[in-house]
Amino acid sequence: LDGWLRYAPLPASISWPSVPKHIVVLNTTKTSPVYTAGQELQRGIQNILGQSCHFSSGKPDESIIVGTLDAYVSTYGNISQSVDLKDEGFWLSTENNIVQIVGQNERGALYGAFEYLSMLAQANFSSVAYASNPDAPIRWVNQWDNLDGSIERGYGGASIFFSNGTIVNNLTRVAEYARLLASVGINAVVINNVNANASILSPQNIDGLGRIADTMRPYGVQVGLSLYFASPTSGVQGQANLTTFDPLDPQVITWWGNVTDQIYERVPDLAGYLVKASSEGQPGPITYNRTLAQGANLFAKALQPHGGRVLFRAFVYNQLNESDWKADRANAAVDFFKPLDGEFDENVVVQIKYGPIDFQVREPASPLFANLFHTNAAIELEVTQEYLGQQTHLVYLPPLWNTVLDFDMRIDNKTSLVRDIIAGRTFNRSLGGYAAVVNVGTNQTWLGSHLSMANCYAYGRLAWNPTEDTTKIHEDWSRLTFGLDQNVVDTITHMALESWPAYENYSGNLGIQTLTDILYTHFGPNPQSQDNNGWGQWTRADHTTMGMDRTVSNGTGYSGTYPPEVAAMYENIESTPDNLLLWFHHVNYTQKLKSGKTVIQHFYDAHYAGAETAQTFAQQWQTLAGKIDRQRFDEQLYQLRYQAGHSIVWRDAIVNFYHNISGIADESGRVGNH
Ligand code: GCW
Incomplete structure (x- = not known):
């Protein structure tokens, strides 16, 4: 329920420098995010480090101070370093045994408190002093x-x-x-x-x-x-x-x-x-x-x-009407x-x-x-x-x-x-x-x-x-969610990084889209549902060709809606990246990719490769037995096993569909004729 905000106790094997025992909250209105920040700091430090903190006011030494920049300046005068805070940003300093968490506004102060707690929960006690500002409002x-x-x-x-x-x-x-x-x-x-x-x-x-x-x-x-x-x-x-x-x-x-x-x-x-x-x-x-x-x-x-x-x-x-090219x-x-x-x-x-x-x-x-x-x-x-x-x-x-x-x-x-x-x-x-x-x-x-x-x-x-x-974001999330064991972090992050390429491989390749059922569920393979409807997510697959011709010269003109350099890249088959080939071009199944493979062989190979990777997820997860609590371990294993099976359903549905429609044999002999 707490998601990544578990505040799990640090393992006994870790030793850490002392953290201030006083929290100074520069706004005590209960509905203020600054007040919330104080509560979170107390709760987080209690749970992560097993240390009780007291709320106090006044002297900054050996304290965690949290508040807005205005409140900070009116209480303590200027921050020693020059601080460049933009809307909703924060300043976080852990130098000299004082923790300053200073928000450009109240919300910013809360963001800074969560950032500090995220460090502690990951056993990161390094000395830092920096401003962090959001990229967009x-x-x-x-x-x-x-x-x-x-x-x-x-x-x-x-x-x-x-x-x-x-x-x-x-x-x-x-x-x-x-x-x-x-x-x-x-x-x-x-x-x-x-x-x-x-x-x-x-x-x-x-x-x-x-x-x-x-x-x-x-x-x-x-x-x-x-x-x-x-x-x-x-x-x-x-x-x-x-x-x-x-x-x-x-x-x-x-x-x-x-x-x-x-x-x-x-x-x-x-x-x-x-x-x-x-x-x-x-x-x-x-x-x-x-x-x-x-x-x-x-x-x-x-x-x-x-x-x-x-x-x-x-x-x-x-x-739209698909008969209109x-x-x-x-x-x-x-x-x-x-x-x-x-x-x-x-x-x-x-x-x-x-x-x-x-x-x-x-x-x-x-x-x-x-x-x-x-x-x-x-x-x-x-x-x-x-x-x-x-x-x-x-x-x-x-x-x-x-x-x-x-x-x-x-x-x-x-x-x-x-x-x-x-x-x-x-x-x-x-x-x-x-x-x-x-x-x-x-x-x-x-x-x-x-x-x-x-x-x-x-x-x-x-x-x-x-x-x-x-x-790095995934590693942080993994540590906060499943603990600091490096093997756990590495394994889960490794799975995560393989996951989108695998899904793309066993669903839809080369920019053809997901090839899922688009009419109702948006779940599971259904390549035939993509065409002969008004939704316009077409593949235009027939016995010899597939893909949408979105060129200016011969197609829908879509490539021309990009600025000139990008438009020129997508207009030509040679400069279109393989992974978007069928998004922009209507080609023969035998069209050669930059990799040297034909489109159809790429479809076959990618589907086998993707499903194969999906088979490994449950296995990778199983190596973590005993390192993750039973309930989460079992629940996730169940899903990964489902995915392993479903990725094969995906693979077979798609490769058979394109084998049937194209009549082109798989060079590796895996598809059809069994
Ligand atoms: O992809 C479609 C979804 C609809 C959704 C719509 C949208 C909320 O299938 O369920 O409606 O997009 O984004 O508006």
């Missing part, structure tokens, strides 16, 4: 929780926020969740599904929202809300009912203004709204022939006096949003999925990041493993995320990394950052699997600092 998580308590694409049990149409009474789990999120620098949670229900806006539910906000506030985690665009006409109990939801209609504007005022009355620090509109059957501004910007600005204007933000989702596309869902976001660049209000952030389709095992970075110069942008990631095994498969996701965050769009032929664009640096934007769909539930493991929590932890760490090494 938006570091949110999204929960796709429905008011009935179910969670769309959630694999860790029922909602911790809702049941039976209202907010649950007991918010203990909500506090625990906020604590975990705060410990990795997350500052807001959007608590309800983007496929939203208008009844979240009833007075009773607004009060429930207030209780959630009160519960998370001590952790510095703000609440955000997903909105149903047609709420004004939905007959929300306790609110006026209109006959239109046209975003330019004065009545509608007043309606949202009123509702927003009511919410801020109860939740003065609401983070803002998240809006999925005119997407996948959801109503939106397009219903009234208004633009998506007009739709977003409706909420922006209601929030503006309160300091709130609108995260407006770029996941807007239409159903030039139809391409991957073009949708740029088609819809590029013409609107500059029309969004300053407190709007366009929230863009990492790839142009939908959380696939490999996608190129969404070109929309390189097409908005006067609009704030955030990246949307998924911690919940919707297409990636739904937590029954081990897949450590940060290496996948980094293929997008570190991608260089070469705007104006200059370095323009996606992570710099969303941080606001490239185009000098005031806002931007990160959102991840997490979807924890009431399961004791939160996500439905012990090892999956590494993704949640790493998400926060990367949103704070996207240049951090993902291997």
Whole structure:
């Protein structure tokens, strides 16, 4: 339940230097994150080191001091070193037997306390003095929780926020969740599904929202809300009912203004709204022939006096006809949003999925990041493993995320990394950052699997600092979660690093997408489901060829939506990396890759290799018997064995499908004819 915040006692074999026994908390208001920081420090040091600390005030010697920079300076005068603190950052110094934990704001002080405790829990007693600042202001998580308590694409049990149409009474789990999120620098949670229900806006539910906000506030985690665009006409109990939801209609504007005022009355620090509109059957501004910007600005204007933000989702596309060679869902976001660049209000952030389709095992970075110069942008990631095994498969996701965050769009032929664009640096934007769909539930493991929590932890760490090494992040998580035994850390981290390449190998290769069932479950192999439907996630596989031709010269024109250098790279087969070949090009199964193999032989080989690696995960895990408590060891072993079996189901389904359709034999004789 504590996730990575176990505060396990350090093993007796370790000896450590003394740690101050006094904690000076420079803000004693119980709802302040600074107060929470003091409580966490006391609890953590007690559990990790077995040392009791007393709260005291006054003299700094032999103390842990935690507070905001303002409070610190007014109590002790300036910090001796010059400290460069940005919004929500912190200063941490352990020099001279004084621990200074000084936040740029209250939340920053709590982040600093968690960082110090993370050091102690990993037996790191080195002397440090540094400032740490977040890379971007938006570091949110999204929960796709429905008011009935179910969670769309959630694999860790029922909602911790809702049941039976209202907010649950007991918010203990909500506090625990906020604590975990705060410990990795997350500052807001959007608590309800983007496929939203208008009844979240009833007075009773607004009060429930207030209780959630009160519960998370001590952790510095703000609440955000997903909105149903047609709420004004939905007959929300306790609110006026209109006959239109046209975003330019004065009545509608007043309606949202009123509702927003009511919410801020109860939740003065609401983070803002998240809006999925005119997407996948959801109503939106397009219903009234208004633009998506007009739709977003409706909420922006209601929030503006309160300091709130609108995260407006770029996941807007239409159903398409596969018989049209030039139809391409991957073009949708740029088609819809590029013409609107500059029309969004300053407190709007366009929230863009990492790839142009939908959380696939490999996608190129969404070109929309390189097409908005006067609009704030955030990246949307998924911690919940919707297409990636739904937590029954081990897949450590940060290496996948980094293929997008570190991608260089070469705007104006200059370095323009996606992570710099969303941080606001490239185009000098005031806002931007990160959102991840997490979807924890009431399961004791939160996500439905012990090892999956590494993704949640790493998400926060990367949103704070996207240049951090993902291997090191995993090692930290592993130590905090399973203890300091080097063999345990190395084994679990080794498995984690092999996991995404393995999953890609036994699901979908060369940029063809995940090849999972896309119609309903998004789980398990179903390559035939990809084609002959309106969803536009096509593979265009026939007897001799496969892949989407997304070139400008002969295809959908998608490659041309990137800046020139990148567009040129993807336009040509020779310069397209193998791992995206079938994303950009429609080729023969016998097309040669840079590796020298044919496409079809690569499919066969990769599927066997991926499933083979998956077989080793349970074995690697078993070498840790006795080093991990029984319950977690057994539960994880069960899942890894399932994955071992399911990876073979995957392998055989995919290789047989392509063998049947192509009639091309496997050079190693493994496929068909048995
Ligand atoms: O991938 C699809 C999911 C839907 C989801 C949608 C979205 C919340 O299958 O379940 O809806 O994306 O991101 O809006």
